[in-house]
Amino acid sequence: xxxxxxxxxxxxxxxxxxxxxxxxxxxxxxxxxxxxxxxxxxxxxxxxxxxxxxxxxxxxxxxxxxxxxxxxxxxxxxxxxxxxxxxxxxxxxxxxxxxxxxxxxxxxxxxxxxxxxxxxxxxxxxxxxxxxxxxxxxxxxxxxxxxxxxxxxxxxxxxxxxxxxxxxxxxxxxxxxxxxxxxxxxxxxxxxxxxxxxxxxxxxxxxxxxxxxxxxxxxxxxxxxxxxxxxxxxxxxxxxxxxxxxxxxx
Amino acid sequence: xxxxxxxxxxxxxxxxxxxxxxxxxxxxxxxxxxxxxxxxxxxxxxxxxxxxxxxxxxxxxxxxxxxxxxxxxxxxxxxxxxxxxxxxxxxxxxxxxxxxxxxxxxxxxxxxxxxxxxxxxxxxxxxxxxxxxxxxxxxxxxxxxxxxxxxxxxxxxxxxxxxxxxxxxxxxxxxxxxxxxxxxxxxxxxxxxxxxxxxxxxxxxxxxxxxxxxxxxxxxxxxxxxxxxxxxxxxxxxxxxxxxxxxxxxxxxxxxxxxxxxxxxxxxxxxxxxxxxxxxxxxxxxxxxxxxxxxxxxxxxxxxxxxxxxxxxxxxxxxxxxxxxxxxxxxx
Numbered sequence: 001x002x003x004x005x006x007x008x009x010x011x012x013x014x015x016x017x018x019x020x021x022x023x024x025x026x027x028x029x030x031x032x033x034x035x036x037x038x039x040x041x042x043x044x045x046x047x048x049x050x051x052x053x054x055x056x057x058x059x060x061x062x063x064x065x066x067x068x069x070x071x072x073x074x075x076x077x078x079x080x081x082x083x084x085x086x087x088x089x090x091x092x093x094x095x096x097x098x099x100x101x102x103x104x105x106x107x108x109x110x111x112x113x114x115x116x117x118x119x120x121x122x123x124x125x126x127x128x129x130x131x132x133x134x135x136x137x138x139x140x141x142x143x144x145x146x147x148x149x150x151x152x153x154x155x156x157x158x159x160x161x162x163x164x165x166x167x168x169x170x171x172x173x174x175x176x177x178x179x180x181x182x183x184x185x186x187x188x189x190x191x192x193x194x195x196x197x198x199x200x201x202x203x204x205x206x207x208x209x210x211x212x213x214x215x216x217x218x219x220x221x222x223x224x225x226x227x228x229x230x231x232x233x234x235x236x237x238x239x240x241x242x243x244x245x246x247x248x249x250x
Numbered sequence: 251x252x253x254x255x256x257x258x259x260x261x262x263x264x265x266x267x268x269x270x271x272x273x274x275x276x277x278x279x280x281x282x283x284x285x286x287x288x289x290x291x292x293x294x295x296x297x298x299x300x301x302x303x304x305x306x307x308x309x310x311x312x313x314x315x316x317x318x319x320x321x322x323x324x325x326x327x328x329x330x331x332x333x334x335x336x337x338x339x340x341x342x343x344x345x346x347x348x349x350x351x352x353x354x355x356x357x358x359x360x361x362x363x364x365x366x367x368x369x370x371x372x373x374x375x376x377x378x379x380x381x382x383x384x385x386x387x388x389x390x391x392x393x394x395x396x397x398x399x400x401x402x403x404x405x406x407x408x409x410x411x412x413x414x415x416x417x418x419x420x421x422x423x424x425x426x427x428x429x430x431x432x433x434x435x436x437x438x439x440x441x442x443x444x445x446x447x448x449x450x451x452x453x454x455x456x457x458x459x460x461x462x463x464x465x466x467x468x469x470x471x472x473x474x475x476x477x478x479x480x481x482x483x484x485x486x487x488x489x490x491x492x493x494x495x496x497x498x499x500x501x502x503x504x505x506x507x508x509x510x511x512x513x514x515x516x517x518x519x520x521x522x523x524x525x526x527x528x529x530x531x532x533x534x535x536x537x538x539x540x541x542x543x544x545x546x547x548x549x550x551x552x553x554x555x556x557x558x559x560x561x562x563x564x565x566x567x568x569x570x571x572x573x574x575x576x577x578x579x580x581x582x
Contacts (some may be wrong), residue, residue: 078359
């Protein structure tokens with residue numbers, strides 16, 4: 001149990017480091033469609049979350065997730081605090097019995113549901129939900145239908161999230177700050193979806209490290225996320241071959 | 251731009267300490283938070299009314315803490331929402347066992363943080379309800395929100411809910427009168443000048459010397475129209491007609507009105523506006539039960555005004571007339 005808790009702390013550390021290194025990138029994405037504070041707010045929040053996670057004596061996954069969630073909630077502020085942090089507090093309860101493929105599926109589904117509810121956002125609204133939904137559906141299907149090992153399932157989920165992030169570029173944002181731009185939001189990559197992808201990528205790295213596995217190659221068909229978020233550079237290929245299969249996924 | 255501040259980062263903290271030292275018998279600050287509550291919170295046997303939002307709108311929100319209105323309020327940074335954990339502490343500190351009603355102005359950050367806090371409080375066993383105020387008729391989907399914005403009509407929601415709670419009514423009854431107020435109130439504002447935030451130190455938006463902005467938001471968000479300077483009577487007519495068109499009320503209806511200063515407007519001008527407002531209401535054959543004039547929900551140092559009209563029945567009249575004893579509003 002404690003080994004699992006430490007693994008979750010390690011993931012938090014990796015995420016914080018990644019967010020800090022992507023801080024300017026996230027700020028640039030946000031300045032195009034919002035108020036240019038996503039990078040700074042997230043970096044500050046995750047740095048505090050690392051401190052809080054390290055302070056936990058004999059950490060277990062549920063406590064770490066809830067502590068990190070609470071810290072993000074209070075430190076990130078704005079809408080991102082409740083979305084990234086609040087959702088983690090609620091989803092963290094699903095890890096009460098430790099980290100198994102089954103509990104992680106439940107965790108992921110609860111997290112997605114909370115983000116959808118809180119932001120009143122659905123797939124295709126041009127928000128972090130567009131990165132989360134394909135990731136969560138792909139992970140669930142990989143575990144429950146395809147019977148893949150956890151690492152392969154997570155790798156497929158990250159790949160799906162990457163395509164979800166790319167999907168936010170050519171569509172009009174319907175929710176969140178970008179939606180206020182109306183049609184001008186077309187052509188911009190969503191910062192919240194982007195930071196969601198960074199978080200998932202780091203979780204995959206730490207999981208691979210802990211499970212002594214290589215990060216599996218997925219048969220990637222992803223369009224590349226453009227550096228400059230120009231709509232012309234994106235293939236309008238939102239629905240990839242690894243998309244969620246409706247049959248048998250419940 | 252000159253400001254009477256020390257460090258922009260300390261403004262809210264220092265303001266809150268200044269408020270509690272001005273009203274030590276009424277207000278108490280929860281340690282390590284930006285939450286102010288009644289000195290005697292939680293009040294046993296009474297539904298608690300709580301609210302909160304960005305700072306810079308004083309006397310909103312903490313100015314309305316006291317008998318007959320709010321039990322507590324969370325203050326965010328200037329024009330930014332309090333965080334969910336602050337709302338959570340607010341709810342916990344005010345809950346006297348009869349449930350808590352959260353009054354939320356319709357801004358994305360406020361709504362999301364309050365909703366998160368409510369869900370967490372409910373997990374701890376609290377009974378919490380909420381109402382979202384969206385009285386600004388000017389625009390839909392502006393800088394900080396989807397749907398209409400919550401502005402000065404919120405004060406009447408505080409008043410109605412607080413007065414109802416003071417009678418010992420249960421949470422569902424208190425929520426009902428709060429929603430009734432939301433359903434019957436409409437507001438529209440305008441700006442002569444931009445506000446200047448402590449952080450930025452310069453005007454939030456550019457407005458020419460000979461221009462005004464109609465439909466302005468309380469954070470300086472864009473309104474409906476930028477026009478040449480108009481006379482007080484013309485501005486009042488513009489705002490009043492927009493508000494009345496939204497309310498769609500019949501002749502003979504009784505109303506309560508608020509002429510609200512945005513922070514940098516002389517009282518003289520507010521009364522000039524009120525004079526015209528009452529004349530226009532007479533033209534519409536509306537009966538004015540009560541007319542409030544003053545700074546109720548400001549936007550830092552913005553010069554400008556908002557007009558609020560609330561259609562009232564006997565129940566709302568009784569609640570608005572009920573005694574209240576708060577730093578910013580007293581009704582005897």
